[in-house]
Amino acid sequence: MKKNVLIIGAGGVAQVAAYKAAMHNDVLGDINIASRTLSKVEALVAGILDKKALKRPGVLAAHELDALDVEATKALIRRTKSQIVLNAGSAFLNMSVLRACLDTGAAYIDTAIHEDPTKVCEQPPWYGNYEWKHRDECERKGVTAILGAGFDPGVVNAYAALAATAWFDRVDSIDIIDVNAGSHGRYFATNFDPEINFREFTGTVWSWQQGQWTANKMFEVNRTDDLPVVGTQTTYLTGHDEVHSLSANLNVPDIRFWMGFGDHYINVFTVLNSLGLLSEQPVTTAEGVEVVPLKVVKAVLPDPVSLAPDYTGKTFIGDLVRGVRDGVESELLIYNIADHEEAFAETNSQAISYTAGVPAIAAALLIAKGEWDCHRMANIEELPPVPFIDLLGRIGLTTRVRDAAGDRAFNAAEFRERAAHRDERLRGA
Structure with missing residues (x-):
């Protein structure tokens, strides 16, 4: 069982994920949100509080973070005692956030494949160029890393x-x-x-x-x-x-x-x-x-x-x-x-962000409850599909x-x- 979620990002997908995490903080615990622009995160937190979205009183905090800074990300994970990290920021951040999770033991979730900002449309299979190179380390360390937990992919x-x-x-x-x-x-x-x-x-x-x-x-x-x-x-x-x-x-x-x-x-x-x-x-x-x-x-x-x-x-x-x-x-x-x-x-x-953000929180809930806490790196199709699809229907999709x-x-x-x-x-x- 894992608890306390750190959401990285303040765009549309992160916003939906933050709202949904707040609605399920009885399971997920503390909700911390971090992005380079603190004012965006503070506005997001204020919106959640204004809608009274928290299921029960609890921690809902905003943080300033450059997630490309691995040491800063590791420090925030430890300071917030986050056991689940949702990377809902830019696809350029994947490898940095994954490294922070591998070094701290936190479970990792993302919603899209990693991209190198200097390259476009690399040779397939794209996951093999970056994420899958860390499969052995994930399994050796027992770190759960769920890739592409949006809608498509996801x-x-x-x-x-x-x-x-x-x-x-x-x-x-x-x-x-x-x-x-x-x-x-x-x-x-x-x-x-x-x-x-x-x-x-x-x-x-x-x-x-x-x-x-x-x-x-x-x-x-x-x-x-x-x-x-x-x-x-x-x-x-x-x-x-x-x-x-x-x-x-x-x-x-x-x-x-x-x-x-x-x-x-x-x-x-x-x-x-x-x-x-x-x-x-x-x-x-x-x-x-x-x-x-x-x-x-x-x-x-x-x-x-x-x-x-x-x-x-x-x-x-x-x-x-x-x-x-x-x-x-x-x-x-x-x-x-x-x-x-x-x-x-x-x-x-809007619904584009909604369809990507809700599944990411469904994945976090399944990790928190132990059903998807697989202690290895996995794409969504490698995990039991029925609990995921069933849960999605109960939380909005x-x-x-x-x-x-x-x-x-x-x-x-x-x-x-x-x-x-x-x-x-x-x-x-």
């Missing part, structure tokens, strides 16, 4: 594991589909850190097809699906974190990630990219000032947190899984629908499934029964 990994271990006898393909059918009313903005957002789309699109890595260009391949609630949507093949772990951990020949983009987003993105304004490499102006074009674009775009009050509409994120079940080719869609206005009413955040029998709410008992039946039959075979 919940979609659990959906994939659920399909592979509790539904199908053989999985042939997993297509992860992410659609934001909402509107923020701005001319152009990104739903999370623009720097991280754009870096996803300026490099090679890597997917796992026919058991090998396949390269495409962004916006080169698309598909159209009729999806629950959000209707007919066109999505584009995109490189994404979860493909890199699922391809290694599940025996599935085709794993792809698809994201929805409107024509306006594609047009603006294309212009910015064509002009070189999305480059992460520094340039020198005529005045002799060195700037990074991508950071300049980030500076002039709206802060993603500021979008929340005006956001309307819904998001769809799910896994479309095809394979063989009981000797018959079958299809299963397992998905979540989130509402921007409902997310704002509860956590002062419900799951639905659609197959030949129709569309219905996720029922943990149905999947447990199916898994037991499947295992029994496979043992008999």
